[in-house]
Amino acid sequence: MIDPVTLAVIQAGLQQVCDEMDLTFSRAAFSPVIAEADDRSDGIYAADDGSLIAQGAKGLPVFVGVMQFSTRTILDRIAKGLTAAPEPGDIYIVNDPYLGGTHLMDVRFAMPVWRDGVIFCWLSNTGHWPDTGGAVPGGFSASAISAEQEGLRIPPVKLFKKGVLDSEIYQIICSNIRVPDQRIGDVQAQASALLVGAERLAALLDRYGDATVTEAIAEMRRLAAAQMRTLIGLIPPGPWRSTAIIDSDGVVNQPLTIALTVSTTAEGLTFDFTGTSPPCMGPMNSVRATTLSSIYLAMRHIFPDVPISAGAFEPLTITGIEGTFLDAQYPRPVSGCAAEVSQRIAEAVFAALVQAIPDRVTAAPAGTSGNFGLGGHDPEKGRDYVMYQISGGGYGGFAGGDGIANGCSTIGISKAPPVEIMEQTYPVLYRHYALHEGSGGAGQHRGGLGLDYEIELLRGTARASFVMDHGRVGPQGALGGSDGAVNRVEVTQGGVTLIPEHLSKAQDIALTPGDRVRVRTPGGGGYGPPAARDPALVAEDVRLGRYTQAQADRLWPNG
Structure with missing residues (x-):
């Protein structure tokens, strides 16, 4: 059993690795939205299932769950032979919303960290690119009725192979976006952040040993789940109901409704979205990964002391999103999902739980x-x-x-x-x-x-x-x-x-x-x-x- 002091030091060390990746990304990026606005995030994810291990304190909370899903998608596609297997120095790129993402402008990189010929974990980050093509500059097409109108959709592919930028894939990207000459700065910054993370993580593993760090990660996840369940125990059984309204989908000038019922169970907390509006024509649909991540971040607002780990999400069950605009399927447009719909989801969570635990919401x-x-x-x-x-x-x-x-x-x-x-x-x-x-x-x-x-x-x-x-x-x-x-x-x-x-x-x-x-x-x-x-x-x-x-x-x- 790992001792509490070592556990705390390793947990802080993993957090510091992510913080340094965030800092490197912002300092090296070209675009003001990353370099000045910090619209980015970096994290560490499990080698077997992509589960979240740690994320930078200065990263966007909505990306906490999203990168967990996108990393899991990469692993699944590699296992099925749909994506090439990794080698040392490889960095994958993906922005497909329907493969564990948000909207097309949020571009994710993922890189395996190798130890003695075996993948120990994955490092991943997300940066908001100012443009990925599509009908309008910036990608926020308010009148889009299909994914193709929103920009270039990239499945998981190797942008860097054995440490070298694949010029052919990069040319395809540049040929489909505006101001392509400026993107190389953000691409190199995003990759550099992962390389810095790999270097810092290697130092941590060398100091404490792979087995000890692995044990610490498992204990961090167990404790996060236990702490979240304890805090959920403060919530009366309910049910607690709320609604949140979205102005319109940008195409049909009628409001969309998010209907939510929150209830406590023996296992944790259930969020039921039965009664929510069906898929919409315009870009205010939300993909599943963003919807789930929005609930995770809402609970982080309410219980901020729970450590950032996949364990914190285990007591949370989400139901009733199938057949609604919160579970968008291709080719539904989704440019508004991460930046707007996610916040209406969080608002619905706040409006429900402020009735139950008013001192915390x-x-x-x-x-x-x-x-x-x-x-x-x-x-x-x-x-x-x-x-x-x-x-x-x-x-x-x-x-x-x-x-x-x-x-x-x-x-x-x-x-x-x-x-x-x-x-x-x-x-x-x-x-x-x-x-x-x-x-x-x-x-x-x-x-x-x-x-x-x-x-x-x-x-x-x-x-x-x-x-x-x-x-x-x-x-x-x-x-x-x-x-x-x-x-x-x-x-x-x-x-x-x-x-x-x-x-x-x-x-x-x-x-x-x-x-x-x-x-x-x-x-x-x-x-x-x-x-x-x-x-x-x-x-x-x-x-x-x-x-x-x-x-x-x-x-x-x-x-």
């Missing part, structure tokens, strides 16, 4: 990544570009206080790229970048404020597309709290301002110099009855300009 956060893509030609620099903007929003109020303003999305820790970097890189000017005043939902503890920004095209012509959400209804309040403000998008062309038909989704909007796009992201939901809020806190919010006096009088009549 918040009201709904903004729940949208604000995916905004802009592609065009910059005549001053003489080159094409694809710009991808993500944005934060308000967090929900909670038992301990108000929600965070302009926090990162529910699915990760990615931050918006600095305005200065974006203006240096692309022909745009941020005319406005501030908090979305008045957007936090009223409550005893109010929701955090969203973000309010406006981008102007300075030169050349461009096409804008965006896939966002919460434009129809705001993030849910909890325990008597009010909903947060909705997402608002306005496009100004030739001095005329319009609101898109689908509110939060549109594509191929032609922009010329002087045209603008303004986005106001949602505020978080309020927690507890507004009448219970301390009047001094209401007055302080008014003093700081977070709300006007008129807004405060309406939201907190007793304030």
Whole structure:
């Protein structure tokens, strides 16, 4: 039996390996969405079934489960002869959503780690590429009705063979994406992160021995499962029910519903999605891997002390997604699954469990990544570009206080790229970048404020597309709290301002110099009855300009 001190040191060591991979990836990447926004993640996965062993603390939580499924898919395809067997120095690439993925822009690399001629484990990472082809720059095609319209779909293949980049496969990729000359920087950064991880992991194994580290990994998984089951024991049996609404699928202008019932069982916790809307025509379908990972990350928000390990997921059972838009099958379009639908799934989990364990769960956060893509030609620099903007929003109020303003999305820790970097890189000017005043939902503890920004095209012509959400209804309040403000998008062309038909989704909007796009992201939901809020806190919010006096009088009549 491994002693607790050695176990803790090895667990921290594995975490450090992943953290160094994350840092290497961001520092070496070319694209601002990775280098500045940290839209990436790295992890260690089991050699036999791809189960999660460790992930970087600064990696996107939604990728925790997804890379587990994609690694498992690679192993299964190798066993069936559908993918070539690995050799030392090989690195596989895959972005196929239907093979354990998310959307096409999230490109995963996987590399086996060899010890004495045997694969000890796999290292894998995911990076959001700014473009993978498809109908619109950036890949967020709000009107797509098939996977082919969203971009290049890559099954698991060896991009690096015995340490050497396969130029033929790389040329195929470059021939199907925009600004291909810039991708080599991200590709090399992604591969370098895995090589750094392999070097650091080898040092750890050399120090403690393969057998001891293997024993530690098994014990980490067992303890994570036990800890999750213990915490689930704090939840009353239920059932606890909730719904979450998606504005539309981008094609049919009708809302989609996520229906959820959560119940405790002897084995753990069951999430039943019976009653959820069927598959949709537009890109707001979610593949199974993303759906399951969304539930995992929601539970990580609620019980953050449980170690990141496949064991933490063992007590969680998911049912009722078959035949719904949460279990998309090819060729259903899925560009909105990881960035948007995943957050509605998490919101449904929060809305159900805040009733059961109110001291541990918040009201709904903004729940949208604000995916905004802009592609065009910059005549001053003489080159094409694809710009991808993500944005934060308000967090929900909670038992301990108000929600965070302009926090990162529910699915990760990615931050918006600095305005200065974006203006240096692309022909745009941020005319406005501030908090979305008045957007936090009223409550005893109010929701955090969203973000309010406006981008102007300075030169050349461009096409804008965006896939966002919460434009129809705001993030849910909890325990008597009010909903947060909705997402608002306005496009100004030739001095005329319009609101898109689908509110939060549109594509191929032609922009010329002087045209603008303004986005106001949602505020978080309020927690507890507004009448219970301390009047001094209401007055302080008014003093700081977070709300006007008129807004405060309406939201907190007793304030």
